[in-house]
Amino acid sequence: MSNKKIVDQKAAWNHVYRRLNKRSLWMLHYCTGCGAVELPPTMTSRWDMSRFGVAPMVTPRQADILLITGYLAKKSLKRVILTYEQMQSPKWVVGFGSCTINGGMYWDSYSTIKQLSEYIPVDIYIAGCMPQPEAIIHGFNVLLDKINNGTANAWKDYYINYKKYRENQVKVLGEFVTNTDIEKEARYYGVVK
Amino acid sequence: MKVSEIIYEIKKHFDVLSIDEKNEKYAQIEINEKDLRNVLLHCKHNMNFIHLSAISSVDYIKDNKFSLVYNLFSYKESILLGIKILINREKAEIATINDIYHPAIFFERDIHEMLGINFIGNNHLEKFILDEWDGPPPMRKDFDTLEYVNDTFDWYEYDPEWAKKLGIKKEDLAGEEMEIL
Numbered sequence: 001m002s003n004k005k006i007v008d009q010k011a012a013w014n015h016v017y018r019r020l021n022k023r024s025l026w027m028l029h030y031c032t033g034c035g036a037v038e039l040p041p042t043m044t045s046r047w048d049m050s051r052f053g054v055a056p057m058v059t060p061r062q063a064d065i066l067l068i069t070g071y072l073a074k075k076s077l078k079r080v081i082l083t084y085e086q087m088q089s090p091k092w093v094v095g096f097g098s099c100t101i102n103g104g105m106y107w108d109s110y111s112t113i114k115q116l117s118e119y120i121p122v123d124i125y126i127a128g129c130m131p132q133p134e135a136i137i138h139g140f141n142v143l144l145d146k147i148n149n150g151t152a153n154a155w156k157d158y159y160i161n162y163k164k165y166r167e168n169q170v171k172v173l174g175e176f177v178t179n180t181d182i183e184k185e186a187r188y189y190g191v192v193k
Numbered sequence: 194m195k196v197s198e199i200i201y202e203i204k205k206h207f208d209v210l211s212i213d214e215k216n217e218k219y220a221q222i223e224i225n226e227k228d229l230r231n232v233l234l235h236c237k238h239n240m241n242f243i244h245l246s247a248i249s250s251v252d253y254i255k256d257n258k259f260s261l262v263y264n265l266f267s268y269k270e271s272i273l274l275g276i277k278i279l280i281n282r283e284k285a286e287i288a289t290i291n292d293i294y295h296p297a298i299f300f301e302r303d304i305h306e307m308l309g310i311n312f313i314g315n316n317h318l319e320k321f322i323l324d325e326w327d328g329p330p331p332m333r334k335d336f337d338t339l340e341y342v343n344d345t346f347d348w349y350e351y352d353p354e355w356a357k358k359l360g361i362k363k364e365d366l367a368g369e370e371m372e373i374l
Binding site for chain 2: 074075078101102103107108109110111113114115118172173174
């Protein structure tokens with residue numbers, strides 16, 4: 001067997017793996033913001049999110065997608081970071097609503113953080129205040145396409161640029177301890193040698 | 194007992210500076226700071242106002258005052274009575290009332306955190322909701338939130354050409370959005 005053939009085989013298996021992966025996604029929704037009210041119709045029979053293989057999950061360790069619905073205060077940001085680090089890779093973050101993009105209607109509030117992607121890597125944003133179920137489903141379809149293409153790699157960015165993210169987190173929250181050993185995990189997933 | 198009778202009863206014993214009868218179930222009276230404890234005790238023991246629903250506070254920066262409104266409720270009469278005092282803003286401190294109404298511990302802790310009023314005798318004035326906060330009390334009017342936000346956080350720059358860069362066609366957009374192209 002030639003070396004080239006092995007490489008092709010690996011790529012083909014990766015393709016199959018991604019195709020299967022995108023059809024079975026468990027979503028952990030972090031509902032601190034008002035946008036969460038759009039999720040029940042998205043999940044239930046009216047728009048039926050499970051058509052696309054996306055279903056709700058209750059614990060971070062079993063979830064693939066972290067959905068941040070709406071604004072994050074400094075206090076809830078810390079909980080989001082702890083939740084995100086508990087999730088197993090590959091994992092994807094969806095920023096939902098204009099609050100996660102630029103603070104939304106709480107843009108001049110002292111405790112609301114402005115850009116979510118400064119603190120954890122975000123794969124896609126769903127814009128709107130608040131996004132309707134159609135927009136959410138469209139957003140998930142974009143994410144599924146990205147997973148299928150192998151371009152939804154924001155979770156690798158967290159391992160590679162962990163220093164940058166950690167700096168931003170500490171700047172806002174002060175020193176705090178997370179129980180996840182990021183460097184060890186990065187070696188485990190083969191992101192960093 | 195009507196609201197007017199209750200106010201009359203208080204007026205017999207204490208100075209009432211102003212009366213604001215909102216409706217037949219709700220009135221607010223303003224009294225002197227030194228009478229506060231006695232008025233509350235009188236309301237609780239002689240007039241059935243056994244429930245403290247809330248303590249609310251407003252920063253009147255122009256008058257250099259904080260207002261404190263103690264909202265008392267009577268289950269017997271279904272009447273809400275607000276007892277208002279004004280305290281000095283520079284030396285913002287007042288004796289606690291948690292020996293009269295026990296839930297005041299939490300209301301006072303909240304006000305202490307948000308407005309920086311010191312309640313003498315309350316031993317539970319540690320952090321309450323703003324765990325991650327080490328700045329000045331944020332609800333004070335002289336705290337400029339916009340300046341703080343600009344110093345602390347970065348913003349996404351708005352790019353007027355965003356739709357072109359994403360390759361969005363004109364026919365995909367509707368209404369006012371068409372003008373961005």
